[in-house]
Amino acid sequence: DAEITQSPRHKITETGRQVTLACHQTWNHNNMFWYRQDLGHGLRLIHYSYGVHDTNKGEVSDGYSVSRSNTEDLPLTLESAASSQTSVYFCASKPGLSSYEQYFGPGTRLTVT
């Protein structure tokens, strides 16, 4: 069955380290998204991509980057992790620009110490 996976599911890192969170979907969806969920904030959009080699900044993009080299993957990189980036990160995808419903991965819980 087609699905969307995230790895690792849990990660502890130190302040200042570079961290990459993986997101992989097998639906062949063009659009992919990264969100973070924090207590009291719901889910907030970090970056998104319409397709290969396309990336766009979301509401809370500072300190994060993404790259899209193929349809299936959209890795999220924290260039220099900060304690404020301790959060749960969700990747999502949807078929195309005209569709609204997004399908979410299981999430990665990241702790920055």
Added chain:
Amino acid sequence: DQQVKQNSPSLSVQEGRISILNCDYTNSMFDYFLWYKKYPAEGPTFLISISSIKDKNEDGRFTVFLNKSAKHLSLHIVPSQPGDSAVYFCAASSGGGADGLTFGKGTHLIIQP
């Protein structure tokens, strides 16, 4: 400024009764609204949606109502079941679904036996 608001952090309902979850929005450009359900340690899953050109959408036990003049939508669950206990997020989209979703903070629904 929060564009999608869920003012009730939690709601407790007796099994078999109706659950009503509310959501307000401020951005007039939103043209599509979605409800997601989230269990602990899992990603959000799509529940039901409604276009801004409609005022009601029904799917089994779930009905979403949209009042555009009041910028208000609600999710009704009838009858409520124990498995409905979860966090429910209201989300909105503008621009025909091209960009990411804007989420509310969520409402934790607890179904009492």
